[in-house]
Structures are given as structure tokens and as C-alpha cells.
Amino acid sequence: MAAAALIGACILAIFIAYKLYQRFRYKLPPGPRPLPYFGNLYDLKPLLVRCFTDWSQIYGPIFSVYFGSHLGIVVNSPELAKEVLKDKDQLLANRSRTHQINKVSKNGMDLIWSDYGPHYVKVRKLCTLELFSAKRIEALRPIREDEVTYMVESMFNDCVKPENKGKALVLRKHLEMMAFLHITRLSFGKRFMDSKGVVDAQGEELKDILNSSIKLSSKKSIAEFIPWLLYLFKAESEALAKNNTRSDDFTKKIMEEHNLARQKTGNTKSHFFDALLTLQKEYDLVEDTVIGLLWDMISAGMDTTTIVVEWGMAEMVRNPRVQQKVQEELDRVVGKDRIMTESDIPNLPYLQCMVKECFRMHPPTPLMLPHKAGTDVKIGGYDIPQGATVRVNVWSLARDPKLWDAPLEFRPERFQEEDIDIKGTDYRFLPFGSGRRICPGAQLAINLVTSTLGHMLHHFELAPPNGVRVEDIDLMEQPGTVTYLRTPLEAVLTPRLPADLYKRVAVGNI
Numbered sequence: 001m002a003a004a005a006l007i008g009a010c011i012l013a014i015f016i017a018y019k020l021y022q023r024f025r026y027k028l029p030p031g032p033r034p035l036p037y038f039g040n041l042y043d044l045k046p047l048l049v050r051c052f053t054d055w056s057q058i059y060g061p062i063f064s065v066y067f068g069s070h071l072g073i074v075v076n077s078p079e080l081a082k083e084v085l086k087d088k089d090q091l092l093a094n095r096s097r098t099h100q101i102n103k104v105s106k107n108g109m110d111l112i113w114s115d116y117g118p119h120y121v122k123v124r125k126l127c128t129l130e131l132f133s134a135k136r137i138e139a140l141r142p143i144r145e146d147e148v149t150y151m152v153e154s155m156f157n158d159c160v161k162p163e164n165k166g167k168a169l170v171l172r173k174h175l176e177m178m179a180f181l182h183i184t185r186l187s188f189g190k191r192f193m194d195s196k197g198v199v200d201a202q203g204e205e206l207k208d209i210l211n212s213s214i215k216l217s218s219k220k221s222i223a224e225f226i227p228w229l230l231y232l233f234k235a236e237s238e239a240l241a242k243n244n245t246r247s248d249d250f251t252k253k254i255m256e257e258h259n260l261a262r263q264k265t266g267n268t269k270s271h272f273f274d275a276l277l278t279l280q281k282e283y284d285l286v287e288d289t290v291i292g293l294l295w296d297m298i299s300a301g302m303d304t305t306t307i308v309v310e311w312g313m314a315e316m317v318r319n320p321r322v323q324q325k326v327q328e329e330l331d332r333v334v335g336k337d338r339i340m341t342e343s344d345i346p347n348l349p350y351l352q353c354m355v356k357e358c359f360r361m362h363p364p365t366p367l368m369l370p371h372k373a374g375t376d377v378k379i380g381g382y383d384i385p386q387g388a389t390v391r392v393n394v395w396s397l398a399r400d401p402k403l404w405d406a407p408l409e410f411r412p413e414r415f416q417e418e419d420i421d422i423k424g425t426d427y428r429f430l431p432f433g434s435g436r437r438i439c440p441g442a443q444l445a446i447n448l449v450t451s452t453l454g455h456m457l458h459h460f461e462l463a464p465p466n467g468v469r470v471e472d473i474d475l476m477e478q479p480g481t482v483t484y485l486r487t488p489l490e491a492v493l494t495p496r497l498p499a500d501l502y503k504r505v506a507v508g509n510i
């Protein structure tokens with residue numbers, strides 16, 4: 001009995017000594033005190049980005065935070081962002097995958113969740129040279145213009161209904177539909193809507209797969225950091241596995257349809273699915289990678305565009321001066337007897353600055369995606385052990401009063417006064433990240449967001465709901481990896497162009 005107790009005590013002592021050795025072996029950045037197993041989970045506020053911004057005031061521009069026993073590092077200055085995303089970029093270019101993400105991505109066989117290595121380099125090259133080349137982005141432009149004009153038409157039909165006259169509309173449902181139709185058409189090469197404007201059966205299934213995956217994964221998100229808690233979420237894990245099989249089957253069915261169509265006509269279209277099937281041999285892509293890439297585009301490119309456009313519209317309602325200035329520019333350059341197209345954008349510099357200001361104040365991924373250390377590395381003089389994840393708080397960088405004049409003021413003119421890059425070379429302003437893992441869809445997203453906001457402001461005047469003061473519009477974020485407005489925006493839309501300019505400019509499959 002005594003011997004067993006002694007052995008138990010020895011094991012416990014060795015375990016504690018090992019944990020202490022782990023902790024003190026490294027000079028880690030400071031941070032809130034973690035609890036065993038739970039780390040700092042007990043202390044985190046649901047809106048992580050604001051919580052981390054507050055903590056940076058206490059612990060400084062680099063701090064440690066434990067998600068369960070997993071070490072995370074958050075950085076909060078342009079100098080440290082540059083160290084993470086440029087100087088030590090390659091050492092910090094892995095991704096950490098939860099159990100669920102491992103299953104969805106087949107252990108990182110896609111792009112977003114792949115670790116940095118030969119597979120990543122190959123797939124990234126394919127994205128840069130093929131999927132997001134300037135030529136393909138231009139070839140896919142008619143799809144963007146089709147879906148944006150369809151959105152304008154449905155908003156117009158909604159706001160001219162007699163029962164809606166003068167009433168505020170919830171804009172998010174229109175934006176979500178535009179983003180869904182755009183990204184699924186771009187990826188799967190199909191418009192999942194029938195001629196009556198109703199999402200078809202395949203589209204409904206796709207929506208259901210996407211919604212189930214979000215719902216199920218958010219239920220067990222905390223448990224992902226505390227392995228023994230995962231047992232409590234067995235049902236969710238099983239449902240997620242079923243959902244993965246459903247999404248694979250769904251994609252394979254569309255793959256067959258495209259293969260058949262190409263065999264019949266001999267034609268290859270510009271959408272991502274045909275591009276991937278054509279390049280599959282040249283790039284030696286297994287089926288899991290083709291499927292993974294298509295779903296990556298949907299998960300990375302759908303909510304992000306909806307979010308930034310909704311924030312942009314909220315800012316237009318709150319800032320009538322800016323709204324009017326954009327409209328004056330549109331009226332001067334485009335006029336009132338035609339609609340704008342993407343080729344007008346180079347002649348609309350104020351609109352472009354307004355879009356940049358939206359990305360500055362409301363980056364949809366405010367903490368980017370976490371980067372994982374592939375090896376021990378030093379950042380800001382501190383040790384970052386192999387396996388730790390590093391987040392850059394791009395939201396707080398873009399609102400730091402030490403870096404920006406009146407940062408909480410929505411003032412597009414700041415981008416006229418100073419030429420500030422949006423694609424990763426100015427470390428104060430990183431809505432798309434920077435370095436090796438920078439968003440490959442950045443230019444596509446900028447085109448779509450600029451076109452959507454441009455069309456909206458050319459076609460409509462936006463005003464707050466009757467009786468609501470602009471200063472009372474809720475500008476708080478909803479918790480999540482991507483930050484929607486907490487309260488969906490409601491606005492009164494007043495058409496400002498002749499009625500015949502509110503028609504969808506439809507194109508066939510491209």
C-alpha cells in the first residue's frame with residue numbers, strides 16, 4: 001500500500017516537474033495566468049478581438065493566451081506583425097487544425113488548412129497562376145456583374161412594393177444571396193436558382209450542408225481545446241462526419257456532370273471546377289485536393305464579402321456626407337442613364353478610398369487566421385515554441401491612435417492624403433494578411449466589394465429607419481472567427497435612377 005502511494009507520488013512529482021520544465025524552458029510573452037487544463041478559456045470574452053485588444057493594454061504588444069493547454073500568441077504592433085508575416089514568415093506558416101478541421105480537410109489536403117511544405121507550395125502556385133490570375137478574374141467578371149445586378153433588382157422589387165414604401169429593409173438577406181450565388185457559381189460552375197428566382201433543390205442541399213457544418217462545429221468549439229470534453233460531443237462529431245460525406249458526395253456528383261459536359265462539347269469553362277479538372281494531371285492533384293479547394297473558396301469567400309459590404313452600408317447610413325460624395329462621383333463619371341461596370345472603377349477614386357476605409361475599420365477576419373510555428377522561433381525577443389499558434393490583431397492595428405489620425409472616424413480622405421497599400425505591404429493595414437499565406441482571393445474580393453457598394457450607392461439613397469438616429473445604429477461586432485454586425489443593418493432605400501436600370505444583367509454559365 002505504502003509502496004503504491006510512493007509510486008503515485010513519484011509519478012505526480014515527475015509530471016509536475018515536466019510541466020514546470022516546459023513552462024520555464026522558454027521565455028514566453030507575458031499574459032493572463034492560465035488554469036491547469038482550461039488555460040485562459042475561463043477568462044476569454046466572447047468577442048475575442050475586443051478582449052485581445054484590451055489585454056494588449058495590460059500585457060503589451062505581444063502576449064500569451066492558453067486555449068486549454070494550447071499556447072496562443074497575439075501580436076499587436078506593425079513591427080511585430082512584420083516579424084511574423086515577413087521576417088519569420090516561413091517558420092510560422094503552418095496551420096493548427098482541430099479534430100473537426102482535420103476531418104473536413106482530410107488532414108490538410110486542401111489549401112487553407114495545409115501545413116507549409118511541398119503540397120502547400122504546389123497548391124498555392126496553382127491558385128496564384130491559375131485560379132486567381134488576372135486573366136481568370138477578368139473572365140469571371142460577368143458572373144460578378146450578373147449577381148450584383150440581380151441583387152440590385154431584388155432590393156428594388158422589395159422597396160417599391162406598396163406595403164414597403166418608406167419602410168426600412170433588412171439588407172443582409174440580399175447580400176447573403178448575392179455572395180452565395182456568386183461564390184457557388186465561381187466554384188461549382190452552376191447557378192443554383194431556377195428561372196422564378198427560387199433556390200433549386202441542389203442549391204438548398206448545398207445551403208443545408210454549409211449551415212449544418214457551421215452549427216455543429218460552433219457547438220463543440222470549446223471542447224476542441226479540452227480533449228476529454230470531446231466525449232460529451234459524440235453526437236455532434238458523428239453528425240459532422242455524416243455532413244462531410246454529404247459534401248463529398250455532392251461535389252462528386254457535380255464533378256460527374258462537368259466531366260460529361262466537357263466530353264460532349266469539348267469545351268472548358270472559366271469556373272474553378274473546370275479549371276481544376278483540366279489542371280488535375282499537370283499539378284498531380286488527388287480528388288481530395290480538388291474537393292478541398294472548392295470548399296475552401298466557398299468557406300473563405302462567401303461570408304467575408306457579405307460582412308464587409310454590410311458594414312460599408314452601415315457606415316454610409318451613419319455618414320451621409322461620405323455617401324453623398326461617393327454618389328456625386330458616380331453621377332459625374334457614370335451618369336444617370338446607364339449602370340456602372342467594373343471598368344468604371346479606375347475612374348472612381350473616392351469610391352475606392354471608401355472601400356479601403358471599410359476594410360480598415362471592419363476587417364471581416366479581425367485576427368486573420370492563426371499561423372502555427374513549425375519550429376521554435378523568437379518574436380519580439382520572446383520564445384515561440386514549435387506548435388504554438390500566432391494571431392495578428394489586424395483590427396486593433398487599424399484602429400491604433402498611435403498609427404492613425406482620428407482612427408474611429410470613418411474618413412475615406414485619409415487614403416487620398418496618403419497612398420496606403422491594402423495588400424500586405426503596410427503593416428498597419430492588413431485585412432487580407434501578408435506574406436506567404438496572404439489571401440489569394442484579395443483582388444477578386446476587392447473587385448466584388450467595390451462593385452457591390454458602387455452599384456448600391458449609384459442606385460439607391462440609404463437612410464436610417466424612421467425615428468432612428470444615425471448615432472444609435474449598433475456598431476458592435478458579433479462574436480465569431482468572422483465578425484458580422486451584431487444587429488443586421490436595416491435601412492430605407494430610395495431609388496435614384498430610372499426604373500429600367502434596375503434589371504439583372506444575366507449571363508449564362510461561364
Ligand code: HEM
Binds near residue numbers: 365437
Ligand atoms: C472581403 C473578403 C476577404 C477577406 C477580408 C479575406 C481575408 C483573408 C485572410 C485574412 C486570410 C488569412 C491570411 C493568413 O493566414 O495570413 C485569408 C486566407 C484565404 N482566403 Fe481570403 N479573404 C477574403 C475573400 C476571399 C475570397 C473571395 C476567396 C476565394 C474565392 C478567398 C480565399 C482565401 C483562401 C483560399 C485563403 C487561404 C490562403 C492560405 O492559407 O494560403 N478569400 N483571407
